[in-house]
Amino acid sequence: GAGVSQSPRYKVAKRGQDVALRCDPISGHVSLFWYQQALGQGPEFLTYFQNEAQLDKSGLPSDRFFAERPEGSVSTLKIQRTQQEDSAVYLCASSLERTGSGGYTFGSGTRLTVV
């Protein structure tokens, strides 16, 4: 596609529920990133894929967070047993390059609200 597509745009989850957030990167983009943006804050890095390989997951806040990109294109961020502190906008970004010099194309995000 022309841009990075994320779905759903909005998700309301009851505390304890599992959620799955989807990211469709730009076709052919090698690198894919997930960021978490709390209200009034800048995005914070969660995890990074190069093709299907998850090269860095140091930003995932707990073992309830899991991300995958099995075929090197679409990625899913899964959050198990959601907590109120998980409420945030989850942004996906992709890049054609393997290095950080190119800047990234961001999706519009998924706003998760845990009630």
Place this chain on the structure above:
Amino acid sequence: AQSVTQLGSHVSVSEGALVLLRCNYSSSVPPYLFWYVQYPNQGLQLLLKYTTGATLVKGINGFEAEFKKSETSFHLTKPSAHMSDAAEYFCAVSPRSARQLTFGSGTQLTVLP
């Protein structure tokens, strides 16, 4: 670890006035530097970036930024503000040896008529 400081969480300017949004970073080695803009309920859009070469970088929508190594700064400017510039602006850095971005906390720009 790298960090990014954006001075002023809120900046207001009059339409037609100069826009100056400040960004300082801490890093032992000059990183890649970026400015992103975020409109309400949208993702981030790249305004401009500095990787190497000329320290004055021109971006979209008339914005530019200058990398000053001695001051560890990468301030964003625009000579004349337009109403459509009202948005949140994020400065970000990326180590040359890594890929992920570290963002500042953002500056909300308001343009007054």
